[in-house]
Amino acid sequence: MENKNGFIAFALLGLAAGAAAYYLLGTDDGKRQLERANESVKDLTKSIKELSKKEAKRAAKIAKSTKAELENLKAKAKDAGVRAVDAAADKAHKLADKASQAVHHAEDKAEEVVNRAKSELDKA
Numbered sequence: 001m002e003n004k005n006g007f008i009a010f011a012l013l014g015l016a017a018g019a020a021a022y023y024l025l026g027t028d029d030g031k032r033q034l035e036r037a038n039e040s041v042k043d044l045t046k047s048i049k050e051l052s053k054k055e056a057k058r059a060a061k062i063a064k065s066t067k068a069e070l071e072n073l074k075a076k077a078k079d080a081g082v083r084a085v086d087a088a089a090d091k092a093h094k095l096a097d098k099a100s101q102a103v104h105h106a107e108d109k110a111e112e113v114v115n116r117a118k119s120e121l122d123k124a
Contacts, residue, residue: 025031 025034
């Protein structure tokens with residue numbers, strides 16, 4: 001029973017497809033309808049191509065702008081890093097100079113104490 005129903009449905013579908021094909025290909029009105037449908041499809045295709053080109057150009061422009069901005073940010077980050085390293089090195093040199101001066105001052109004081117002690121020993 002199901003095979004019979006399936007066959008009838010298939011036959012009706014084929015009949016409808018055949019009738020539509022006859023209308024579109026066999027009659028003048030059908031040919032005009034088919035030609036209008038083809039023109040609409042061509043117009044839609046053309047519109048899609050134009051829109052695609054426009055959007056592709058826009059995307060390329062955005063990508064180029066983004067790349068330039070990224071390069072700019074990268075350069076700024078590099079400059080900031082260099083400045084930070086330079087500032088740290090300068091601070092380290094200043095601290096090293098202060099430490100060196102403190103050591104020399106301590107050596108001078110120690111030498112003075114030793115000389116005074118020698119002088120006191122010589123007097124005694």
